[in-house]
Amino acid sequence: MELRGTIRGFSRVPLLGWLVAAFVAVLLEIAVGTPLALSLGLPKIPVLFGVILALKKPLLFPGAAVYVLLIYALPIALIARLGAGLANRAAGRLLAFPLLVSVAVHLGVFYITLELWSGLSDYRDLVLRFTLIAVMVTLSLNVINGYMGEFSCSHPGFMAVGAYVASVLTIDLFTNHRVFGSALLPAALGPLTFPLILIIGGLVSAMSALVVAIPSFRTRGDYLAIISLAFMFIVKSLIENLDIVGGARGLGGQPDWAGLPTVFLWTVVCVWVINNFVRSTLGKALNAVRDNEMAATAMTVDTRYTKMVGFLFAAFWAGVAGGLFAHVLRYVNPGTFGIQKLAEVLAMVYFGGLNSVYGSIVGAVGISLLGEALRPLEIFKWIIIPLLLILVMIYRPTGLVAFKEFDPEAILKPKTDPERERDALPQG
Amino acid sequence: MPFLKVDNITHQFGGLRAVHDYELSVEPGQIRGLIGPNGAGKTTIFNLITGIYNPTHGHIYLDGERISGLPPHRIASMGIGRTFQNLLLWRHMNVLEHVKMARFSRIGYGLLGACFGTPRRHREEREIEEKAYDLLEMLDIRHLAGQAVPNLPYGAQRRVEMARALATEPKLLLLDEPTAGMNPDELVQIMEIIRRVHRELNLAIFLIEHRMRFVMELCDRIQTLDFGEVIAEGTPEEIQNNPRVIEAYLGATET
Numbered sequence: 001m002e003l004r005g006t007i008r009g010f011s012r013v014p015l016l017g018w019l020v021a022a023f024v025a026v027l028l029e030i031a032v033g034t035p036l037a038l039s040l041g042l043p044k045i046p047v048l049f050g051v052i053l054a055l056k057k058p059l060l061f062p063g064a065a066v067y068v069l070l071i072y073a074l075p076i077a078l079i080a081r082l083g084a085g086l087a088n089r090a091a092g093r094l095l096a097f098p099l100l101v102s103v104a105v106h107l108g109v110f111y112i113t114l115e116l117w118s119g120l121s122d123y124r125d126l127v128l129r130f131t132l133i134a135v136m137v138t139l140s141l142n143v144i145n146g147y148m149g150e151f152s153c154s155h156p157g158f159m160a161v162g163a164y165v166a167s168v169l170t171i172d173l174f175t176n177h178r179v180f181g182s183a184l185l186p187a188a189l190g191p192l193t194f195p196l197i198l199i200i201g202g203l204v205s206a207m208s209a210l211v212v213a214i215p216s217f218r219t220r221g222d223y224l225a226i227i228s229l230a231f232m233f234i235v236k237s238l239i240e241n242l243d244i245v246g247g248a249r250g251l252g253g254q255p256d257w258a259g260l261p262t263v264f265l266w267t268v269v270c271v272w273v274i275n276n277f278v279r280s281t282l283g284k285a286l287n288a289v290r291d292n293e294m295a296a297t298a299m300t301v302d303t304r305y306t307k308m309v310g311f312l313f314a315a316f317w318a319g320v321a322g323g324l325f326a327h328v329l330r331y332v333n334p335g336t337f338g339i340q341k342l343a344e345v346l347a348m349v350y351f352g353g354l355n356s357v358y359g360s361i362v363g364a365v366g367i368s369l370l371g372e373a374l375r376p377l378e379i380f381k382w383i384i385i386p387l388l389l390i391l392v393m394i395y396r397p398t399g400l401v402a403f404k405e406f407d408p409e410a411i412l413k414p415k416t417d418p419e420r421e422r423d424a425l426p427q428g
Numbered sequence: 429m430p431f432l433k434v435d436n437i438t439h440q441f442g443g444l445r446a447v448h449d450y451e452l453s454v455e456p457g458q459i460r461g462l463i464g465p466n467g468a469g470k471t472t473i474f475n476l477i478t479g480i481y482n483p484t485h486g487h488i489y490l491d492g493e494r495i496s497g498l499p500p501h502r503i504a505s506m507g508i509g510r511t512f513q514n515l516l517l518w519r520h521m522n523v524l525e526h527v528k529m530a531r532f533s534r535i536g537y538g539l540l541g542a543c544f545g546t547p548r549r550h551r552e553e554r555e556i557e558e559k560a561y562d563l564l565e566m567l568d569i570r571h572l573a574g575q576a577v578p579n580l581p582y583g584a585q586r587r588v589e590m591a592r593a594l595a596t597e598p599k600l601l602l603l604d605e606p607t608a609g610m611n612p613d614e615l616v617q618i619m620e621i622i623r624r625v626h627r628e629l630n631l632a633i634f635l636i637e638h639r640m641r642f643v644m645e646l647c648d649r650i651q652t653l654d655f656g657e658v659i660a661e662g663t664p665e666e667i668q669n670n671p672r673v674i675e676a677y678l679g680a681t682e683t
Contacts, residue, residue, distance in 0.1 A: 273543045280542040280549060281528050281535060281556065284521065288529050291518035298478055298512075300505040300533035300596050309539060355520065403520055 012415045013080045016094075017087030019106060021079035023113045029071050030116060040067055047121045051373035088414035095413060102412050111264055118260060129260060129328045131368040132267040133321050138348040139274050139360040140317035145346075146354035146402075147278055148310045149290030154212055154228035155318050155345050157235035158205045160337035162319025163326035164245055166201035167254050170194070170327070174255055179244060187255075194257045198266070198323040205319025206312040208235075217307045232342065239334040250333025258327035266324060270317055275357050275406050277313065286310045287355070344371075347385070351392055353399030357406035363399065431456045431632060432477070432508075432600055437486030437496070439469075439476055439656075446472045447483075447656045452634075454600060459626060459633045461643040463667075464653035465676060470636045471513060473653070474602050477634075478510050479503040490600075505533035509598030511589040513605045513636070517577045523588050524573040527560035528553075530595035563591045566628065567621055583614035587621070594625065601625070603635040607642055615642070622646065644668065652676065 033045045040063035046053045049072065050064030080087075094102040118125040137155060144152040172180040174190045185193070212231045216224040240248045277283040285306045288296040297303050326332040344367065352363020367385070374381040392400060430453035439447040447469045454460055462470050475481045477488060479500035488496040495503050504510075509530075518526060534556070541549040564570040567587045572580060577588060586606060593601060606622065607615050619642060626633055637643045643650060644664040652660040652667060654676040660667055667673055 276545045277539075277542045280537075281525075281532065281553060282537070282539070282542040284525055284529060285532055287521055288518050291520055292516045294480065295512065295516035295518065296529075297500040298480075298504055298510050298516075299530040299592060300501050301529065302499075302501045302532075313539070 009081055009084070010077075012088070013084045014087050014091045014413070014415045015411055016091045016106060016109070017080045017084050018076070019109045019113065020083065020087060021076040023109055023116075024079050025072050025075045026113050026116045028075055029120065033071060033120070036070065037063075037067055040064075042067065045120060047123050048127070048369065048373050052376055055374070055376040084415075088416075091412060091414040095409075099409060099412075103408060106412060107268060111261075114264065115260060125260060126328070127368070127372050129258070129263045130325075131365055132263045133325050133328065134345075134348060134364040134368045135267055135361055136270045136321040136324075137318055137345055138352065138364040139271060139357060140314040140321065141345055141349050142352075142354065142356070142360045143274060143278065143286070143310055143314040143317075145349055146356065146359075147283070147286045147290070148307060149286075150307070150311075151222070151225040152212075152228045152311070152314075153225055153342055153346075154209070154231040154315075156337040156339075156341040157228075157232040158209060158315045158318035159322030159325065159341070160235050160239060160332075160334065161205040161208050162198075162201035162322030163332045163337070164239060164251070164322075165204045165319070166197050166323030167251050167326045167332055168245060169197045169200065170255055170257070171251070171253055175253060177253060190255055191257055194262070194327075198320050201323035202316040202319035205322070206316040209312050209315035213308050213311045217304055217311070232337070232339075236334045236338055246333070248334060250331055250335075252331040254327045254330045254332075256327070256330060258324050263324055263328065266320065270320070271357060271361075274313075274317065275408075278357070279405065283310075347389055350399055351389055353396075353402035353404070356399070356402050356404045358404050359399050359401040362401050366400075430454060431491060432634075433489040434473075434477065435487050435489065437476060437483035437488065439472060439481060440484045445656055447476065450486075450656070450658060452651070454632050454634060456599070456632055457626075457630060458649070459647050460635070461647035461650040462634065462636045462653060463638070463640075463643055463650060468653040469656040470653055471604060472656075474510060474604055474636065477503075477602065478508055501533065504596055504598075507597070507599035508602065509593035509596045509600070510602035511586070511593050511604055511606065513608060515585055515589060517585060517588060519578055521577065522573070523564065523569065523575050523577060523580075523591075524557070524560055526577065526588055526592045527563055527595045528556050530592045531556040531559070533596075560591075560595060563594050566594075566624065567591045582609055583611075583617070586610070586614075586618065590621070590625070594629065598631060600632045600634060603633060603637075605636050605638060607637065607639055615639070619646065640668075 029045065037045045042053065042060060042063050046064050046067055050068050054061040054064045091102070094105055114128060118128045137159065141152070141155045144150055168180070170190070171177050173185045173193070174183050174187055176182045212224070212228050216227045239245060245251050278286070285296065285301045288299070288301055289303045289306050293303055348363040348367045349360065350363070351367055352361070353359025370385060370388075371381070374384055377384065396402070432452070432454040434450060434452040437447060437450050438445065450473060462473065464470055472481065476483050476496075479495065479498055479502070483496055486496070487494055490506055490508065493506075495506065518529070521529070535552060537546060537549040537552050540546070561570060561573070564573055567590060569584055569587050569591065572584060577585060580588065590603075590606070603622070606618055610618060622633065623646075625631070635647070647664060649662065650664055650667045651658050652670070652673045659672045659676060660670045662670070
């Protein structure tokens, strides 16, 4: 009874409450994190919630657990629970303005929290940026494999195209490079043109997707899987044999323009645009084509056009994500965009859930963080993660959060007391 | 010139001749019936008219314009709506989304509008939503708008299919066995609904049906099909008393 009451209390906390609580926890970590970690016998603050530390040196597990409890779990729980009423009122007040205002406030708090959290360690910063890029890639693949119900394997190829096009542009235009010669444009213009360069990378990637789309969407079936897999290998070996971009050695020296704010902003734009698309009737046509193509075509849906648009759209975002990826790592080589990457992205899509923006976020964040956290286990990591995937496939065949509409308004609105709501319903 | 004119079409699946020298002309506002034993080629004729198949010979004209050879979605947006014999609904979409989807060809906001949520998109989505609600109202299923389709009873699913077909704003509605699998109550309701739709939207209806009472009561003219050929055509009374029809359904009487 006690426990149920506590849980009900937490279900009343709106998103704003959780965000503010996380923000306070991060402030707490900045203020007392290091002394607390040292007094608990830890070498430094645990970077990923103590998991890595505990796996490396099991003896430090109690210390790491206490640290996580004192810095994250307790403060967040306390503030979220006690501030629920206040947060609900604030969230309600915000919704009186246009939705954009509320979204901006939430994202602002979220961003500052992430910025401060990742500011404590370069490792966190890197993991965070890769995770955000993984969200973009996963979501864009979900458009094809989830919303459209086809099976595409070419996403690493699209990422590679975007990564190389963006890299060549930035290196050629803004840096002094051995092969491409000196900078053509002043470096001050760089950050301003960077979005444009990413978009160009995405567009080239979408154009390259035509190579896959034109032959495979004449009919339905397994053709797409095979052709797209071939495409991925073709792109990889093409780059390996292109000496001007470094061949198999890769291409380095990209300018450092993909900091956390840039990556965060692009991820937000990507999620917003894709969510807008799949919720419109035009985007829902993808679902209609997937669930029954004959019915779709009899209801005036141009099925071939719909599939092409969905596929190219997904390839565009994979290209943009690839461009960002190259500038976070500041080095790309064709080996990155192979079968291993494909397995990773597919795992994220199917783990998180098909046909769902939530699912892609859960899948990308879950698998990325798990992959990092289990790194100390080395080879066993590749036993645990697939095992988890198998379990998900058995108990939830479409993924953890599949077929759930991502409605910003519903997420941001204040949470009413479920108990009171039930009382308000007519008894029957 | 009749509204829909099917001019002497033949269709073959490999060596099998499914439809042979079939002719049909439908006038605006008519209700026509197509009956015949199982496997006679009735659904094939629907698939030919809606462009799922291309006739091997012959042509089809809608309002004087040739439509045979066009892709099915073009034919649908030119004014031929249809339902399917075995309910082809979209498993993961709710009732309202079904009806909205059928307005696909009238959406003008394009990919960019869809991505960035422009005012034009919101306006158009609102318009098609209003129209969809009107149709749901007409078919008495407005209260089901938010329901997932697989959970609905059979009769309601049939109505969803009909609402969806009507949302394409057809001038001719093809109904493939609208009463299949229905109980007597639902039967009376669907007949009432077909009459209402016919009256209020003033469209021509062409339907395939097995229940004789239903066809006889509803249709102005009936064709009987057997082995891909029309063996009789006429008013319900003429069909009822035609010896060839009786033969096709019950077998030849011995003399």
